[in-house]
Amino acid sequence: MDAFLAFFADIDWPEIWQATLDTLQMLGWSMFFTVLLGLPLGVLLFLTGKRQLLEQPIVYGLLSFLVNVLRSIPFIILLILMIPVTVWLIGTSLGVEGAIPPLVVGAAPFLARLVETALREVDRGIIEATQAMGASLWQIVTRTLLPEALPGLIAAATVTAIALVSYTAMAGVIGGGGLGDLAIRFGYQRFQTNVMVVTVVLLLILVQVLQMVGDRLVVKFSRR
Amino acid sequence: MIEFQNVQKTYLVSGRQVPALQSTSLRVEAGEVFGLIGHSGAGKSTMLRLINRLEAPSGGRIMVDGEDVTALDSAGLRAFRRRVGMIFQHFNLLSSKTVAANIAMPLELAGGHSRAEIKVRVDELLARVGLTDHARKYPAQLSGGQKQRVGIARALATRPKILLCDEATSALDPQTTGQVLQLLAEINRELGLTIVLITHEMDVIRRVCDRVAVLDAGTVVEQGTVADVFLHPKHATTRRFVFEAEHVDEGDLMSSYSHVEGRILRLTFRGEATYAPLLGRIARETGVDYSILGGRIDRIREEPYGQLTIALVGGDLDAALARFDAADVTVEVIR
Numbered sequence A: 001m002d003a004f005l006a007f008f009a010d011i012d013w014p015e016i017w018q019a020t021l022d023t024l025q026m027l028g029w030s031m032f033f034t035v036l037l038g039l040p041l042g043v044l045l046f047l048t049g050k051r052q053l054l055e056q057p058i059v060y061g062l063l064s065f066l067v068n069v070l071r072s073i074p075f076i077i078l079l080i081l082m083i084p085v086t087v088w089l090i091g092t093s094l095g096v097e098g099a100i101p102p103l104v105v106g107a108a109p110f111l112a113r114l115v116e117t118a119l120r121e122v123d124r125g126i127i128e129a130t131q132a133m134g135a136s137l138w139q140i141v142t143r144t145l146l147p148e149a150l151p152g153l154i155a156a157a158t159v160t161a162i163a164l165v166s167y168t169a170m171a172g173v174i175g176g177g178g179l180g181d182l183a184i185r186f187g188y189q190r191f192q193t194n195v196m197v198v199t200v201v202l203l204l205i206l207v208q209v210l211q212m213v214g215d216r217l218v219v220k221f222s223r224r
Numbered sequence B: 001m002i003e004f005q006n007v008q009k010t011y012l013v014s015g016r017q018v019p020a021l022q023s024t025s026l027r028v029e030a031g032e033v034f035g036l037i038g039h040s041g042a043g044k045s046t047m048l049r050l051i052n053r054l055e056a057p058s059g060g061r062i063m064v065d066g067e068d069v070t071a072l073d074s075a076g077l078r079a080f081r082r083r084v085g086m087i088f089q090h091f092n093l094l095s096s097k098t099v100a101a102n103i104a105m106p107l108e109l110a111g112g113h114s115r116a117e118i119k120v121r122v123d124e125l126l127a128r129v130g131l132t133d134h135a136r137k138y139p140a141q142l143s144g145g146q147k148q149r150v151g152i153a154r155a156l157a158t159r160p161k162i163l164l165c166d167e168a169t170s171a172l173d174p175q176t177t178g179q180v181l182q183l184l185a186e187i188n189r190e191l192g193l194t195i196v197l198i199t200h201e202m203d204v205i206r207r208v209c210d211r212v213a214v215l216d217a218g219t220v221v222e223q224g225t226v227a228d229v230f231l232h233p234k235h236a237t238t239r240r241f242v243f244e245a246e247h248v249d250e251g252d253l254m255s256s257y258s259h260v261e262g263r264i265l266r267l268t269f270r271g272e273a274t275y276a277p278l279l280g281r282i283a284r285e286t287g288v289d290y291s292i293l294g295g296r297i298d299r300i301r302e303e304p305y306g307q308l309t310i311a312l313v314g315g316d317l318d319a320a321l322a323r324f325d326a327a328d329v330t331v332e333v334i335r
């Protein structure tokens, strides 16, 4: 027991607390903007797809290509490529704010694809019934497509949020702050294994909680 | 009421034009129950979906209440669709909404109704379809028959003048089918709703329709009142449907008559004549002997009918035929 406590003795807990808050902040904001961009993009992908309501092969092809390009760039490279854009957008590429643009650009296309897939699961007949009621396109999307796909959309958001957790850790590399940054600075550069262990455990807890909450919500909204 | 004027539809399937409906003209009168029957792929759904323009016609015009549906712009089309209810084989209810919310949906989409108004209307519809106790359930918790009742209530929410039914009973067992058909007949009678229903079962047509059109490979091959088409089918496709409904095979039937003596006739009685003791009386008075080879006494909607296949031997055959004629019995000489 003493050895156990001694192992953690020189940890700077306030710093860990601050890093945890930073990670949560990065996660919260980037998730917010990811949904804001990814959800409409996913809906648009779905609608312009083959045999769908707004079938537009060219638009679909372009969007699909853009999504594929962004998804094929390794996140660590994207972080570096995004630096000029981030600086132009918010004035700095450092800290919590600096991490958000690359996080969103990395995660939004990922979410958009998952949203597209979730919407494809909605029964065509139900969409048709809504059309037959005299619904507009906007009403079809908001009153039928999104509510009917809700469990799938929540699952998609959960997977995306968890992917974002590991992305935030990577963002630490370019000085994004948070638990990943801490792990690199103390755990890797100063050989403080204990800090590394604590950050990994905290990230693990975060992922577990996200998955659990996501699963609960999926069950709650599944009526089939 | 609903008028098809040289309407045709071709689908573009991987660059090729595939005809689904040949040039068709047809009228559905206000307040009637019109049946469309045909085998799978005959073009029934296509025809029905042309009415509320879920499919756009490739040619021709569709007039509803004097309005050219084919010429409507998107706002006009949405308003028009609110005046046409539709129910489906697989019900197509929103699984994420309760029964009450499903029924309320067309009203919410239409806008201009207060919450209180919607609630009153939904309660009224729930009572009409007998689901008052199920308002807060989700579709997954209902039986097929109950789901179709929700479908009907939803279709009626905006008080449409027309109800389109795409194989509304095909996914239901015989008893539930009967109940749903009864409900359709009831709303047709009480609300004066025009109903167009498609099916591949002659029995469905017999029970609820006033008139029927038979579709075969995208062409209307026969149409008329249900009694005429049902009792005296002319086209091969129609005959097949009728014999199917009676669970007999026309060919088998003829070969089983091969060693029956005398004249073989098919007598069709309609209305009052169905229950009159005609056969015995005519046999006695004309001295013919008869044997009954097959037959059925039933109803077409409310009208009773009987159709008997009999063999006549001896006596005065011509006098017997004249007597049947005088009693308004249709006689077809089979052999």
Ligand SMILES: Nc1ncnc2c1ncn2[C@@H]1O[C@H](COP(=O)(O)OP(=O)(O)OP(=O)(O)O)[C@@H](O)[C@H]1O
Residues within 6 Å of the ligand: B011, B012, B013, B018, B019, B020, B038, B039, B040, B041, B042, B043, B044, B045, B046, B047, B200
């Ligand atoms: N969206 C479509 N694209 C291409 N072909 C179609 C489409 N919808 C229908 N068809 C074709 O048109 C023809 C008529 O189809 P329709 O669905 O109207 O038949 P149906 O009489 O309703 O058959 P069922 O009893 O199987 O429902 C079929 O040959 C079908 O393959």
Ligand SMILES: [Mg+2]
Residues within 6 Å of the ligand: B044, B045, B046
């Ligand atoms: Mg069909």
